[in-house]
Every structure is written in structure tokens, then in C-alpha cells.
Amino acid sequence: MNDTILSVKNLSYGYASERDNSYALRDVNFSVKRGEFFVILGPSGCGKSTLLRLIAGLMPIQDGSIIFDPPTMAERRSMVFQSFAIFPWLTVKDNILFGLNMHGMNQDEQDKVADFYVKELGLDGFGEHYPADLSGGMRQRVGLARALAIDPEVLLMDEPFSQLDSFTAARLRKDVLDIWAREHMTVIMVTHLIEEAIELADRILVMTARPGTVESIVENTVSRPRNDRMPEFWKIEDLLTEMVKF
Amino acid sequence: MKNHTENKLHIWRVTPHAIFASFAIVGVTIALVAVTILSGISPHELFTGLLASFLRVCIAFVISLVLAVVIGILLTRNTKIENFILPFLDLMQSFPNFAILPLILVWFSSKTLAVITILIITMIWPILFAVIGGTKSSRNDLAEAATVFGAKGWRRWRYFYIPTLFPAIITGSIVGWGEGWEAVVGAEIIARAGGIGTSIAHATETGQTQLFLTLLALLLFVIFLFNSWVWLALLKRSARFNI
Numbered sequence: 335m336n337d338t339i340l341s342v343k344n345l346s347y348g349y350a351s352e353r354d355n356s357y358a359l360r361d362v363n364f365s366v367k368r369g370e371f372f373v374i375l376g377p378s379g380c381g382k383s384t385l386l387r388l389i390a391g392l393m394p395i396q397d398g399s400i401i402f403d404p405p406t407m408a409e410r411r412s413m414v415f416q417s418f419a420i421f422p423w424l425t426v427k428d429n430i431l432f433g434l435n436m437h438g439m440n441q442d443e444q445d446k447v448a449d450f451y452v453k454e455l456g457l458d459g460f461g462e463h464y465p466a467d468l469s470g471g472m473r474q475r476v477g478l479a480r481a482l483a484i485d486p487e488v489l490l491m492d493e494p495f496s497q498l499d500s501f502t503a504a505r506l507r508k509d510v511l512d513i514w515a516r517e518h519m520t521v522i523m524v525t526h527l528i529e530e531a532i533e534l535a536d537r538i539l540v541m542t543a544r545p546g547t548v549e550s551i552v553e554n555t556v557s558r559p560r561n562d563r564m565p566e567f568w569k570i571e572d573l574l575t576e577m578v579k580f
Numbered sequence: 581m582k583n584h585t586e587n588k589l590h591i592w593r594v595t596p597h598a599i600f601a602s603f604a605i606v607g608v609t610i611a612l613v614a615v616t617i618l619s620g621i622s623p624h625e626l627f628t629g630l631l632a633s634f635l636r637v638c639i640a641f642v643i644s645l646v647l648a649v650v651i652g653i654l655l656t657r658n659t660k661i662e663n664f665i666l667p668f669l670d671l672m673q674s675f676p677n678f679a680i681l682p683l684i685l686v687w688f689s690s691k692t693l694a695v696i697t698i699l700i701i702t703m704i705w706p707i708l709f710a711v712i713g714g715t716k717s718s719r720n721d722l723a724e725a726a727t728v729f730g731a732k733g734w735r736r737w738r739y740f741y742i743p744t745l746f747p748a749i750i751t752g753s754i755v756g757w758g759e760g761w762e763a764v765v766g767a768e769i770i771a772r773a774g775g776i777g778t779s780i781a782h783a784t785e786t787g788q789t790q791l792f793l794t795l796l797a798l799l800l801f802v803i804f805l806f807n808s809w810v811w812l813a814l815l816k817r818s819a820r821f822n823i
Contacts, residue, residue, distance in 0.1 A: 419721035433729035
């Protein structure tokens, strides 16, 4: 089996309302390996969110291509949102089950899946609660559980920790790493935080703004488990800090 | 937890008013109905008109609701069509409906159908504009999440559009429902189409003051009960639909 799960080729994207020469993305090329933790790093406005939305199929491709290998992997995409985007009118359990419900899974199986992910993400006792009752960290746990419940092969994450306080974010990053190690899915995550990228990524794609282009793809060789006191961590942090043009 | 506390506070504030209004409306109505029946007017005469009007408002409401929600959602999916049609809707909204009541009465052989038509063109606007406003202010991230997790076709309607728009639909419906009652009484008085409006007109013209007052009290009673049992409950429920 080929070890590339996703290839992005000559991808460009422009917003119709802007001038002809203003591209959000210009000639982006890269590929993602099966099972890797791939991080897209860049300053705000560099088109990283646009890139992730194109991969997610939320926006139409204008120019270039995004190819999943095999193509059926496109059906196995899932996503975690910066703003959590959990449905306020559904309980925690029903939020987690949203994807399965859309695909018509039967009730008994759904209940089993919900119970599993409620436990897995430390939401015990909150299954019947509504999102308004939850803290930001808990809401993002629901967002993550909903994304995992459909058993994805490719998990897309758009700045999933940026709306959380630093303690909650650190804790959730650890949990995400544990889940990734256990479930062996491919993760593509967008972030603007260099430390976050180094803590999580196997490879880091650095983007430059106006137009959004690939500056470089950096192999992150820091040994796991990582912490920001390791000399190798600093080394790659220096390298990336040089590279990211804010 | 915060949400629950807010709801409780809200109830506390509303309760004294609700109790007062309940006593006033329920008490006065029951007294008037009792006296009227004792003085020889049949319950049939009291309640038939009211029931007919209530059914007309209900039927017109259901039709208006479905039309407004479907039109509102379809319209806002395409910005070009929306920008083109919205000014027309705005114009039609301010059109005085009773101006075409005589025409509608000529068109339809059934007065009931004519009244229901007037009701629909009265009730649909507040709901439609609430739905359009609701789609404007709805969160794009929720729409994206619905797409990612496969909400397509009728499932998107059932599990995404309707719940996102629920608060807007309820507020629009409350206004539409109120305007509907106003219109039904007016139309029934003008068209002599039966219903509570015609009963009221008849009681006034024949000088039956007590019957007239009882009918008014009954009307108030039904509207009050419906508001506090149905709309208030739905409004409270819709608070949960926003974070």
C-alpha cells in the first residue's frame, strides 16, 4: 500500500470579491503520509484555514487538485473546529452521535458508541447535559468526541486549542496525542503557535501570507514524549521562528 | 448550570404577573360564562363561533409557517435571488390585506376559505422575515459542522435548518399568531363569515351587551391560555438553542 494518503497539487484559491491578483492560496503542493500528525503552521491570514476547508470539502476547489488515496478516504474525513461548533440544541450525547445519526446507524449501536466516547474524553456524567452547561474545554471535548465517533481515517483540526486557556489546552493536547497513538488515524492540524506545532507534529508545513504559499516542510525529529525544555525542541523552535514571517 | 439559574430567575419575575392575569382573565371569564348561560343563552351560541375562529387561525398558521420556513430558507441560499426578491417582499408586507378582502370573497365561493386566505397573507410576513433574519445571523461554523458530519437533503432540514432557526421561528410565530387573531375577528365582522367576529357583530347590533362582553372575555381567555401554555413554553425552550 502506498503510504501517501493525501496529495495536494498546484492548489490555488482566490476570493471572488477581491482583486484578481489577490490569492488566498497560490500554487500549494504537498502530500501527507498515512498515519502521520501533519501540522500546517503560519501567521493569521496566510490561508491555512482556507487550505483546511478545501481539504475538508467545505469549499469548492478552483484550481489544482486534492487527491485522497484511495479516493474512498474522502468519505472518512472528520473535523474539529476552532469555535467547537457543537450544536447548542443537542445534548452532549446527541452531539457526539450527530454524524452516525446522519448515516442512519441503529439506536443500540449508537448508544454504545456514545457511551464509549463519553468515557474516552472524560465527559462522564455529562451525557445528558446541553453545551450551555459546559466549560470551553468540555465543549471542545465534545467536538473531538463527535469527530472521533464516525471513526475517521483523516482527522482535520482547525486551531482546536486556540480558544482554550493554556492549562486546558495543554491537557487536551496530551489527550489528542494519546488518542492519535491508539487509533492510528492521520491528523492534519492548523495552528499559529510554534510550540504547539513542535509538541504535536511529525512534519510541519510552514506557510507564508499574501499569497498563501508553502514556505517549507520541516521534519520534526524531536523524540516523543516531548517537552519544551529539551534542547532539540529549542533548536527546531529557533529554526521555525526564523521561517515564519509574521 | 448558568442557563438553569437564568431560567429560574426569569420564572420568578414572570410569576406574579402571570398569577394576577390568570385570576383576572380566568375568573372574569368563568363568571361571565356562568351568568350568560344562567340567563338563557345556549353554550352552543357562545362556543361555536369561537371554535370556528380558532380552527381558522390554526389552519392558516400551519400553512403560513410551512410556507414561510421553506421560502425563507430557499431564498437565503442564493444571495442574487434574495437581493432581487427581498424588496418585493418588503413591499407586499406593507400592503393592507383587507383591501383585497372583497376581491377574495368574490373569487372564493366559501367564506371560510376567503378568511383563511386573508389570515395567511397576514400571518406569513412576521414568520418569513424572522426566518430570513435568522438565517442571516446563524453561525457559519455550525453549518460547516453539519456539512462535515453528513447532514444532506431532508436530514439537513430536519436536523440543521429547523433547529438553528427554531428561536427565530418561535418569535416570528408569536407575532404572526397575534396578527392572525386580529385579522380573523376583522375579516369575520366584515365578511359575516361566521366565527367569533360575526357573533360579536351580531351581539352588538342586537343590543345583547352581556353576550357581547362574554364573547370578548372568551376571546381574551383563549388567546391568554394559548400564549401562556404554548408560546411561553416554546420561548423558554428556545433559549437553549443559542449559546
